[in-house]
Amino acid sequence: MAKRLLVRGNEAICRGAIEAGCRYYFGYPITPQNDIPEYMSREMPNVNGVFIQAESEIASVNMVMGAAATGARAMTSSSSPGISLKMEAISYMAGMELPCLIVNISRSGPGLGGIDASQGDYFQAVKGGGHGGYHILVLAPASIQEMYDLTMLAFDLAEIYRIPAMILGDAVVGQMKEPLVPHPRPDRELPAKDWALRGKSGGEQRYIKSLYLGDGELEAHNWKLYAKYQEMKAKESRWEDFLTSDADLIVTGFGSAARIAKTAVMMAREEGLKVGLLRPITLFPFPSAAFAERTLRCKKILDVELNTGQMVEDVRLSVARDAEVHFYGRPSGTGSLPTPEEILGQIKKYY
Amino acid sequence: MPRIEIDELRCKGCALCTIACPKKLIAMSEQINNLGYRPAVFEGTEVQCTGCALCAEMCPDVAIKVFKEQ
Amino acid sequence: MHQVFKRPVSLKDVQTHFCPGCHHGTIHRLVAEALDEFGLQQETIGIASIGCSVFLYYYFDIDVIETPHGRAPAVATGVKRARPDRFVFTYQGDGDLAAIGTAEIIHAANRGEHISVVFVNNTTYGMTGGQMAPTTLLGQRTSTSPTGRKPEVEGFPIRMAELLSGLDGVAFSARAAVNTPKNLMDAKKQIKKAFRYQGEGKGFSFVEVLAACPTNWGMNAIEANERVGREMCEYFKLGTFKNTAGL
Numbered sequence: 204m205a206k207r208l209l210v211r212g213n214e215a216i217c218r219g220a221i222e223a224g225c226r227y228y229f230g231y232p233i234t235p236q237n238d239i240p241e242y243m244s245r246e247m248p249n250v251n252g253v254f255i256q257a258e259s260e261i262a263s264v265n266m267v268m269g270a271a272a273t274g275a276r277a278m279t280s281s282s283s284p285g286i287s288l289k290m291e292a293i294s295y296m297a298g299m300e301l302p303c304l305i306v307n308i309s310r311s312g313p314g315l316g317g318i319d320a321s322q323g324d325y326f327q328a329v330k331g332g333g334h335g336g337y338h339i340l341v342l343a344p345a346s347i348q349e350m351y352d353l354t355m356l357a358f359d360l361a362e363i364y365r366i367p368a369m370i371l372g373d374a375v376v377g378q379m380k381e382p383l384v385p386h387p388r389p390d391r392e393l394p395a396k397d398w399a400l401r402g403k404s405g406g407e408q409r410y411i412k413s414l415y416l417g418d419g420e421l422e423a424h425n426w427k428l429y430a431k432y433q434e435m436k437a438k439e440s441r442w443e444d445f446l447t448s449d450a451d452l453i454v455t456g457f458g459s460a461a462r463i464a465k466t467a468v469m470m471a472r473e474e475g476l477k478v479g480l481l482r483p484i485t486l487f488p489f490p491s492a493a494f495a496e497r498t499l500r501c502k503k504i505l506d507v508e509l510n511t512g513q514m515v516e517d518v519r520l521s522v523a524r525d526a527e528v529h530f531y532g533r534p535s536g537t538g539s540l541p542t543p544e545e546i547l548g549q550i551k552k553y554y
Numbered sequence: 555m556p557r558i559e560i561d562e563l564r565c566k567g568c569a570l571c572t573i574a575c576p577k578k579l580i581a582m583s584e585q586i587n588n589l590g591y592r593p594a595v596f597e598g599t600e601v602q603c604t605g606c607a608l609c610a611e612m613c614p615d616v617a618i619k620v621f622k623e624q
Numbered sequence: 625m626h627q628v629f630k631r632p633v634s635l636k637d638v639q640t641h642f643c644p645g646c647h648h649g650t651i652h653r654l655v656a657e658a659l660d661e662f663g664l665q666q667e668t669i670g671i672a673s674i675g676c677s678v679f680l681y682y683y684f685d686i687d688v689i690e691t692p693h694g695r696a697p698a699v700a701t702g703v704k705r706a707r708p709d710r711f712v713f714t715y716q717g718d719g720d721l722a723a724i725g726t727a728e729i730i731h732a733a734n735r736g737e738h739i740s741v742v743f744v745n746n747t748t749y750g751m752t753g754g755q756m757a758p759t760t761l762l763g764q765r766t767s768t769s770p771t772g773r774k775p776e777v778e779g780f781p782i783r784m785a786e787l788l789s790g791l792d793g794v795a796f797s798a799r800a801a802v803n804t805p806k807n808l809m810d811a812k813k814q815i816k817k818a819f820r821y822q823g824e825g826k827g828f829s830f831v832e833v834l835a836a837c838p839t840n841w842g843m844n845a846i847e848a849n850e851r852v853g854r855e856m857c858e859y860f861k862l863g864t865f866k867n868t869a870g871l
Binding site for chain 1: 665666667668669671672678681685686687688689690691692695698699700701702703704705706707710711727728730731735
């Protein structure tokens with residue numbers, strides 16, 4: 204039987220990253236993700252890796268840019284206000300097509316906000332939080348096992364599509380402990396990094412940039428990025444179906460909100476209500492087709508988020524024309540995490 | 555005899571070479587080159603040029619080559 | 625006949641976008657000569673910044689990454705930590721290094737990253753059209769200090785080479801100029817020294833090079849070149865401020 208560990212979500216991310224071959228971590232303290240840099244400062248030296256606590260969020264993500272430009276697997280982590288600071292470099296890396304991992308154990312906002320679990324960063328994560336109109340891969344784990352598995356997947360997909368990847372979690376999935384079954388990184392064919400900087404080494408000059416001034420160059424570059432996003436949408440959309448096949452109402456939500464919603468769905472089933480859960484795992488690419496297909500039959504959707512309504516916009520764009528989309532959300536703050544009973548009440552309201 | 559070659563097509567006419575030459579053997583042309591500048595021209599003789607290469611060192615556009623006897 | 629002066633191999637044979645009399649071209653060449661002399665072309669990763677220095681990859685025949693404004697030392701840190709066997713240098717202007725990138729340069733220096741930094745100080749933001757920089761001299765008129773820089777309003781020109789030399793992580797810090805053949809020969813030596821520091825594993829090295837920006841100073845090339853000696857060298861003293869290995 205595989206070894207089971209009882210670890211926090213943030214530690215699962217670190218273990219997943221190291222198992223995935225990441226040897227470069229650059230970060231800066233911010234609650235509630237401090238156990239990530241603390242773990243990495245302890246463990247990176249044991250695997251001949253590099254840990255640097257940078258002078259700022261900005262510097263740390265630019266160090267990621269540098270390491271990633273050499274083809275190395277590199278990552279940073281932070282929480283919402285810190286992610287805002289990293290957005291400059293994330294936009295650059297999207298333009299440069301550099302694979303890397305950014306972890307957002309998000310907290311409530313706006314501004315300094317608070318340190319409670321929040322999903323207020325959905326728009327920032329999936330709509331291209333920086334300037335210029337781009338997307339990055341965004342994965343939303345809802346369990347400790349997924350924190351581990353999706354971290355490994357993020358590094359692979361980032362390399363396959365040459366795109367920055369983000370794990371979007373929060374204090375719930377970051378701080379709670381659950382059993383984790385560690386395992387080796389699944390075999391996946393990865394493209395050669397013929398773009399990585401290495402010093403010419405007798406070959407052709409390579410350079411990595413995001414500035415395109417030539418006639419038509421930037422338009423062509425953006426269409427190329429667009430085509431990549433479309434390909435990702437077709438091939439990499441991921442979601443979890445839970446009791447949706449016979450459901451008369453499907454609850455949706457991501458990450459920690461989906462965990463609470465799942466409990467509410469099970470409570471509803473115990474009361475004989477045909478309710479299921481459709482949980483997007485990739486937030487970009489958003490699993491639109493899954494929503495379109497399920498709402499051909501099931502016409503009621505209840506979206507639950509820890510904000511005032513962000514993912515619900517993508518849900519509404521994805522469902523069948525005659526499906527009803529209801530929303531229940533609470534912007535987070537101390538004492539604002541909804542209970543399963545509260546969500547069950549919403550299920551009954553719309554069922 | 556030492557000599558210099560000024561690449562007129564690269565010269566932007568800044569004239570820094572003219573102040574670098576200890577013997578003042580470089581002047582600015584009256585003609586306009588294809589960049590729209592009046593390029594530098596060597597006006598001395600090979601006897602006068604010592605091949606010190608200061609003109610080339612000062613040229614921001616690496617437009618001057620310097621040759622000397624072995 | 626033997627060619628005693630020719631273009632360094634590390635510098636591509638292309639026309640630059642620099643204005644007539646701009647010292648960037650000269651400093652590019654000196655950097656390329658140093659790369660050639662130490663045989664570094666094939667193992668160098670250059671870190672470009674934002675400003676007139678952004679096109680490093682068009683002019684140098686080496687691997688290059690273009691970085692966000694001011695972040696070159698952080699990106700260089702990532703490159704060098706991932707590839708400690710490569711030669712890594714940044715090439716940054718004064719707006720980039722001494723304003724928006726102050727935190728990145730100070731902390732890369734303070735960590736003693738094994739990188740070399742070439743800092744081009746022309747007392748202005750060149751590419752954006754001649755705005756005031758942290759290095760703009762007192763009284764200097766720019767497009768954002770139209771009546772001249774006043775210390776009570778805009779503070780004082782910042783001396784980066786001296787400032788950085790106060791950090792324990794810095795192994796070498798110097799300031800040079802390329803306005804006269806003599807200064808240029810010194811600049812060449814200082815750049816080579818800075819590169820030797822990295823090549824010999826002796827730590828963080830920094831060379832500030834004073835440069836003319838004729839266009840944004842509203843001068844012709846000769847006048848701008850003279851201003852470097854007359855005004856800049858007075859305030860920004862040339863010399864070596866730190867040389868821990870005595871190279």
